[in-house]
Amino acid sequence: MAEIEREAMEYDVVIVGAGPAGLSAAIRLKQLDADLDVVVLEKGSEVGAHVLSGAVLDPCGLDKLIPDWKEKGAPLNTPVKEDNFYMLGEAGEIRIPNFPMPPLMNNHGNYIVSMGNVCRWMAEQAEGLGVEIFPGMACSELVYGDNGEVKGVVAGVFGLEPDGSIGEGTEPGMELHGKYVFISEGVRGSLAKEIIGKYNLQAGKEPQKFGVGMKEIWEIVPAKHKEGTVTHTMGWPLGGNAGGGSFVYHLDNNQVYVGFVVHLNYKNPHMFPYMEFQRFKHHPMIAELLEGGKRVAYGARAISEGGYQSMPKMVAPGVALLGCSVGMVNVPRIKGNHNAMLSGMAAAEAAHAAIGEDRSADELNDYETKVRTGEIGKDLKKVRNVKPMWSKWGMLVSLALGGFDMWFQTLLGFSLFGTMSHGKTDAEATEAADKHKVIDYPKPDGKISFDRLTNVSFAMTNHEESQPCHLRLKDDSIPVSVNLPKYAEPAQRYCPAGVYEVVEEEGKEPRFVVNFQNCVHCKTCDIKDPSQNITWLTPQGGDGPNYPNM
Structure with a gap:
């Protein structure tokens, strides 16, 4: 050029x-x-x-x-009225009381918005x-x-x-x-x-750390709608496979934001963040809320999680x-x-x-x-140690120690833990496939849970097909020669838009296919690819998702 x-x-x-x-x-x-x-x-x-x-x-x-x-009409129309935190198990949930949480966790005075x-x-x-x-x-x-x-x-x-x-x-x-x-x-x-x-x-x-956040907008039955309610969950379905959790925000007009975040430092390359999100919606507490409603939008993006020490x-x-x-x-x-x-x-x-x-x-x-x-x-x-604690010791220990650390810093202005290290990048955290079990995910039912390509259509993403692919492989051979045998080519799973697939035909070598038209610009591939072989670049202007009110 x-x-x-x-x-x-x-x-x-x-x-x-x-x-x-x-x-x-x-x-x-x-x-x-x-x-x-x-x-x-x-x-x-x-x-x-x-x-x-x-x-x-x-x-x-x-x-x-x-x-x-x-006075100038900013679209902050839904003040937070209620804060809920839950620990989920497969069949039920436990409410975590608000009173032990540090003041910084209080959402009083905040607003549920479309950014x-x-x-x-x-x-x-x-x-x-x-x-x-x-x-x-x-x-x-x-x-x-x-x-x-x-x-x-x-x-x-x-x-x-x-x-x-x-x-x-x-x-x-x-x-x-x-x-x-x-x-x-x-x-x-x-x-x-x-x-x-x-x-x-x-x-x-420290290296920057990331999560992938996926979000759907739902219109739900009016009787189930509680405008101003904010709910966060941890636990099921991720368990020990990955860090992360969910959010459910009741905005106006009987709409609910349903979102799910998976920390990208997970080890098991068989992990399928999008399917974890779809499975989460079948938890009894969430399924009851969504039944009778309809999903009206979908999208995804990466989230920076490294915090203070990674800037x-x-x-x-x-x-x-x-x-x-x-x-x-x-x-x-x-x-x-x-x-x-x-x-x-x-x-x-x-x-x-x-x-x-x-x-x-x-x-x-x-x-x-x-x-x-x-x-x-x-x-x-104040919160710099929460993420590395979770990465090192898991959810329950980090919940207790992280809460203690935040309270200690809020009251006394320093941390007994100093500033903890994040260690590996998210790409380096990925381990060989033969060290982990394949995860069996239930098939989406088309009512509460959906396959990726159907959901991507609700992101209204579009890329002019004759332009250069904006997802560049440094070496075209690595997906099949390295990532497939060693990591079961996790690009097939970590992408929340179904951009990457391995096509296997009888009598032929496997082919790695990049469907860049599906891309919602989340950047997960640039972050999580274990060989750091994928570079995300901008497509030509205007292309990509067209989110109405995400």
Whole structure:
């Protein structure tokens, strides 16, 4: 692509990704100086199309960014009224009382929201301040300056030939240059991954850890609906096979968000996260809620779980990483959107100050300092040992010790455990298939549980089929020569959209097939592949899921 000549546009700040972090940064920049030229580039067909989150939103970030958000009509319509925690067994459940839990686990004052709709509203606020927002503009490359700094991005490349070459119908896209570039792509974004690698930003930090979160929206029988109720579960069906749990959130209009998270550091390559989710819905407590209702949407995405000790250095010359590009999820709270917003504001304030001093393309160290020592750092530091405890000692021990550690830090400000290590990456955690038993999953019934391809149709994902496959194999032979004999090729199972399959025909060698049209951009393959052979890149702009109100 280097031989293509492109037009270039100059801005003060270029922001990649119209999620809560990127939009907060854009809004804050314009609040600080209305004359700044700010552009937001979004790969989804519209703002919110690729946003998927639980979500129970702590409004602390929004309170700081737009204090009069209620008057301005922000779509925070369902305050949390009731908090429930359950430990599930196959046939029943035990309620975990709320009173032993640290105060940070309380959802009082929070809201059940569609983060897609919150981002759509935030985009309206940003445009009202003069921010330029371009949806359908995937950022496929970084542009570097003469001194190795990040100078901008390439966006809007369309019509490449299937092999990646330039054809008659190719639109080369544009270069968008900024004094500073903010990367807010969400979890495991392709540009953030390149930046972290190029500038060695993970050095001295723990490896990032991840989960895969799957979510369905259900319309349920009105008599069963309890608006404002938040329920979380642990235990069955995962048991000792993997860490994780579920959420069930009752929003308005008789709708319920039903979600399931599987930590990606599981050992057994026969684990099938999507089928664990489908099996979970047949638990008597959940099945009773869903019977008579209908599933109206489905989606999936990876979740950053490494927390405080896994956050990479957030700045390099000319560029800052925001929100989930860094990994700011508070794991026990299952919340990161508030921290994403706060990070966007902090980056904006650092860039505004730098531009005011006629600086550009340097490292915004004030941003990093504010994140690590301010509200975000304090939020994450208290819970930093919960995830490694779970990984090392399992659910029950971590429930007790993690609760003790959070209480101790809340009351006394330090931890008896110090800062625990995560150890292996999620890819390295995968063990050989012959060390583990195959897991027998019940067939979906088509009423409460569904096969993957049927469910993916409810993500409304679409990719133009003649473009290059955006899921790149470093070595085409590895899936069949290495991953299949050693790991039973787990890509067939860890992908929640059925992108990967091994086709075996009589008398022929097995074939590894990549159905990239199914991809919902969750990035699980980029994270969990045991050979680290799959690289997720952006498809052309606008392609991917089209989530209505996830």
